[in-house]
Amino acid sequence: MRDRESQFESMYRLLCDHMAEGFCILEMLFDDAGNPRDGILREVNRAYEVQTGRVQALGRRISELAPELQDAWVQAFGGVARTGEPARFEQRAATPGKWYEVHAFRWGAPEQRLVGVLFNDVTQRKLDELMAQSVLEYAIIVLDPEGLVRSWNAGAQRIKGYTREEILGRPLSVFYTPEDIAADRPAQVLALAAQSGRFDEEGWRVRRDGSRFWASVSVAPLHDADGKLQGFVKVTRDLSERRRTDEALHAEIQERVRAQEELRALNNRLEAEVAGRTADLTRANADLVEAKERLRELSSRLIRAQEQERGRIARDFHDGTGQFLTLLRMRLAELSRDVGEARVQPSTELVKQVIDHTRQLGLILRPIALDDLGLDAALEAMVEQQASLAGWSGTYEGGIGDRRFADEVETACFRIAQEALTNAARYAGASKISVSLAIEGDQLVLQVADDGRGFDVERYRAPEVRSSHFGLVSMEERAALLGARLAIDSAPGQGTRVTAHFPLRGS
Ligand SMILES: Nc1ncnc2c1ncn2[C@@H]1O[C@H](COP(=O)(O)OP(=O)(O)OP(=O)(O)O)[C@@H](O)[C@H]1O
Ligand SMILES: [Mg+2]
Structure with a gap:
């Protein structure tokens, strides 16, 4: 009997030490009122040390090893010890910062108050789950190889409207429009993803309430280590916005x-x-x-x-x-x-x-002289005659001799001189009037100047004034007809000078 017991014990040891799960036996302590207070580690296996990183934990208390979990674990394990009801839960331990899946059950006789605890490090799975749950922008769905929904995150619920309970086990086709279903689209999508390792598209999808949304969908196949298809992960985004x-x-x-x-x-x-x-x-x-x-x-x-x-x-x-x-x-x-x-x-x-x-x-x-003797003689005669008649002193300075010009040039020149001279004699009150005629370059230049009172030339440019004074206008008109430049320089008290430049090209 003793042999068998020790044989059994060594088998149990062997089993314990080769289990991947962590295992320990706790002796639960209660206060006088029968409430669980703490627990002492009475047995641990190798995996316990590997999974928790705690060595030499034997004989130590929960309150020492994981003070932050004292309440939760002591309560749970105390309950198991007292009632004999096994407990299963997942819990995070701040030291060593891991998630554990815990299975606790009564060990031995009730009065021993022993609890066996099997636990597993599920940190990776837990984080994956948490991530999938907290991502709200994406619907992350895991499908089995047949296309039935096996996992459902918070984003999927937000986007598609189904709760996890409602959708688990339902086929992929519930998200598709009737037209796509009729065209066997859901099965095609999974086949394409399985074939090429990935499938992406944008298209209309249907929410729980039947409304449609524009979705971006990515489907990737999930393979196990042997390359066998285990399902699909499908990530969907609502692009309606x-x-x-x-x-x-x-x-x-x-x-x-x-x-x-x-x-x-x-x-x-x-x-x-x-x-x-x-x-x-x-x-x-x-x-x-x-x-x-x-x-x-x-x-x-x-x-x-x-x-x-x-x-x-x-x-x-x-x-x-x-x-x-x-x-x-x-x-x-x-x-x-x-x-x-x-x-x-x-x-x-x-x-x-x-x-x-x-x-x-x-x-x-x-003057007959203009036709017979030319401009020079005609002008000289005119100055002399008008001066002797009116009693002012007049000088004529001629610089062209008996040179003749085109008839209209001679006429215009004579008429301009005549008008300027008449005006000077009439209005200037001048003591001296001088007329000169000269050739400058290719221009014939006539000048009539007096030392009289002068006048405001601009005043006589106004149309209403011009209509009753023709002299200045006709001088300008005659000059313009021959392309000559006429300048009248005068200011009150400054005398007046009329200058005309006749172009001589071709005359
Ligand atoms: N040399 C000058 N000195 C002072 N005032 C002048 C002189 N020349 C012209 N004027 C003034 O300019 C005005 C206009 O002269 P313009 O020759 O155009 O007309 P008019 O002599 O009055 O009339 P018209 O020549 O038609 O007989 C004259 O009325 C005069 O007041
Ligand atoms: Mg006049």
Whole structure:
């Protein structure tokens, strides 16, 4: 008997020491009221030391070895010792920081108050589980090889709406749309994942309440060490929000594109309108230029006609009226021989005055000298004549000799000098007026200057003033018709200088 017992004990030892599970026997201690107080380690196996890292634990108390667990473990093990009801639980021990799956049962006779404890380090599994439970963004589901749900995390519950109890054991197809189910999609997905080691897609999936969501799905097969298919892990993300944002973005882009197109169309219409208006304007401008050209042509023709008419009248005065008057004076001289000087003298005087007047008129109209002798002689004669008539001192400085120019240049030059001289004589109150004519480079330069009171030239540029004072306007007009530059420099109290530059190219 003794032999058998010791044989049994050595077998038990052997078994204990070769078990992968940790094993210990605790003697539970109770207080007077019968409440569990502590436990003393009476037996430990090798795995106990390996799993807990505690050596020489034999004879020590729970309160020493794991003070933080004293309450939980002492209560649990005390209960087992007292009632004989085995207990199973999972618990984390802060020292050595591991999760244990614990199985406690009564050992020996009740009065011995011994409890046998089998335990296993399940830290890895526990952490995996905790991770799967706490990840809310992803539905992490483990399927068996047949596609039935075997594990379900908190994320899966959040995204798909089923509780763990509701879904465990149900097939993968519950997450698919009727169309996908009809097309045998769930089985295809698992087959594809098993075949290629992984399967990813985006698509519509169905929640518990029947609503659909846009999901990103990854399925990977799980193989054991022998490469045998053990199931699948499936990770699903709800992309509805992203899809909604994408769609909103897409809609916004489309809206912008549409707005841009509208803008472009508007722009095109505007451009067409502007082009139309520009064409109108160009036409109107061309009309204006043409009208201006016609006016200039007309003005030039008018001036020419006027000059011709004046010249004709001047010649008429000179050749006709002048000759007749000369004849009349000769007749009066003859008559004075018959009737006496005294009787004819008043008539002779009158005729002399008429002759002077006619000559002056002729000069104003168009000096014969301009046509016959040229600009230099005509200007000199005019200055002399006007000065002697009006009583101011006039000088003429000519620098062109008997050189001749185009008829319209000579005429314009003479007329501008005539008007400037007349104005100076009329308004300046000048004591001295000087006229000069010179060639500078390829320009004929006329200058009429007085030392009189001067005037505000700008005042006479206003249209309402110009309509009753033609002198300055016509000077400018004549110059412009020949492409000449006319400058009137004057200021009150400063005298006046009129300068004209005539281009001589081709004259
Ligand atoms: N040399 C000058 N000195 C002072 N004032 C002048 C002189 N030249 C012109 N003016 C002033 O400029 C005004 C305009 O001259 P403009 O020759 O255009 O007209 P007008 O002589 O008044 O009339 P029109 O020449 O048509 O007979 C004159 O009325 C005069 O007041
Ligand atoms: Mg004038």
